[in-house]
Amino acid sequence: MKVLIVEDEQRLRENLISSFKDAGFAVEAADTGEDGLFLAEEYPIDVAVVDIGLPGMSGLEMIGELRNKGNQLPIIVLTARDSWQDKVEGLSTGADDYMAKPFQFEELLARCNALLRRTAGYASPTIKFADIEIDTMAQSVTKAGALVELTAYEYKVIEYLFLNPKKVVSKTELTEHIYDQDFDRDSNVLEVFVGRLRKKIDPNQSLKIIQTLRGQGYRLNPEYLD
């Protein structure tokens, strides 16, 4: 999952970047509304965290611009003013949720995850296919109730596939959503992740839950979709 952070306060932006990276997100960051708008339009972003009080183009103007262009990217606004008038203004401009500064990172993360799930059409934080269940809050995977140990990147891969269950996900798309833009992309690495993931969640290869479509990418086995 790729998060876009638009925050002008350098220290806060850096801390957010490192916290989101620790939480397994790929991160893009900008310090102005103009840059944020550019990144949101040009890169495959899954969720954005936007500060309202930006110099120049404000966060709300940036969101308004994105929505005007039909971009439905889920957005959480960070706001210093937390009167209901400000909240309502932010939400009616097109933000999907708000967080008043100062905030607890865990809560911001939980809301980002909730937004991602909602965008994918899930109401609960857990998503299950066959006997494999992922918990987007805990970022954990269980198979038939037993915990499966995954690395952060392995988890990112399965989470992205689970959140886009009906879609054929190309290797490029998957790479873009789990890596930062300056990461050295190598599709072989991705194949290694997917291979290891298959072994961990389906040791006997009886489920064949992640299918490879040659020349197109990966998808979840449609048999397990409701």
Next chain:
Amino acid sequence: MHSWSLKKRMTVVSTVVLVLAFSTIYFITKSAYTIASKSRIQQSLEAQIYALMAVAEERDGQLYLPEVMRNDRLNHLNSGLVAYVLDVDGDLIWRSKSSDIYSVLPDISLDYSLTKMSESRLENRRMFWIGDTIIWEHENGMEGEYLFLIGEKQTLLSASVRKFKREVLVWLSLTAVVLIFVLGFALNYSLKPLRRAQKQIEQVGAGDAEKVVGEFPAELRPLTDSINQLLESEAQQKSRYRDTLGNLAHSLKTPLAVIKSEIHQLHDSDHQGQLQKQIERIDDIVKYQLNRSVVTAGQTMKRKSEVEPELTKIIDALKKVHREKQLQIEAKVQAGCFFPGDQGDLMELVGNLADNACKWANSKVLITVTQDAKRLMINVEDDGGGVPAEKRALILDRGKRLDQQAEGQGLGLSIVMDIIKTYQGEISIKDSALGGADFELRIPD
């Protein structure tokens, strides 16, 4: 002194002027008429007396006048005109036939003259007299002094004066009535712009209008312009104030957010928890004070905010924020409800209460707004666990103090109670028909 309305003042002044003017006109006309009538009578009497002297003739040293006079009024009883000729001792020489009804003779001690009428009574009847003493040279060489007197009853004059008075009164009253109507119309016409200004200022004062609009006469324009300037500068000041608060909030809270994110990077320890707690306290105080200073109750110009559109916005926002719980958030708003203040305060009240209700609700939140002549009532209900009766007072009591926030109600209730206090409203907690709590706000108009 009690200040009368302009209309009252002008009505009183015009009435007084009208009454004074008409009374003066009445008295002047009346006395002019009386004077003119008197002088006419005097002239007529003077002519009569010369006629009387002309017909007097002397016989044997005696003065004789004919019994029947050419002027018929002197021959008829009750004609009101009488004539006497007396000698120097007051003895009667001659009297007109018309004077036969009087048994007494006129008083000769009075100073009668031809040019000035004297007034005296003749057997209780008020009379005007003119008279002249002449010295008659008899043929026998003797001289006799005679007083020729002619009188007219005053009732004749007073009857004609009365008639004149009546006529004048009728015409003056008619004119007065017409004038009153004309004045009333003129007054209404002149006061029209004032009334329009008054109505508009009242509307602005009650929050029903943004500013005074329309063309006004030159005398009123400075007033209406000043009011508009005042309103505009108040609005500008308010928006500047909001901006300043916004900047202040931003410049205080961003560093707090940085500190918080720094703490997050630290390893778990006692210190981390302590720091976290202190930052939350600072944050609460900043939040409370900033929200509080925006409260606009008690402004010079009252603001009125329509409840329904604001409520719809809040519900949309709450539905987004609490999407996870898939709540049914409903509003029942009586048509045409107005909050007696700024929309920001209204949003803060409803937003905080409804947000709390959403946190506690299982599936449903209901916001009901009703208004009567005295107050606006807002009920926020949920189908959650409710608040046990014995805890209600405690929750409201804690809501009053920032450092003892009500459990589970967060800062929101403190802000609500603070706003309620400024609007001199009341808050109470009841059982909701939905099964949970019912927070009821009553805000006087």
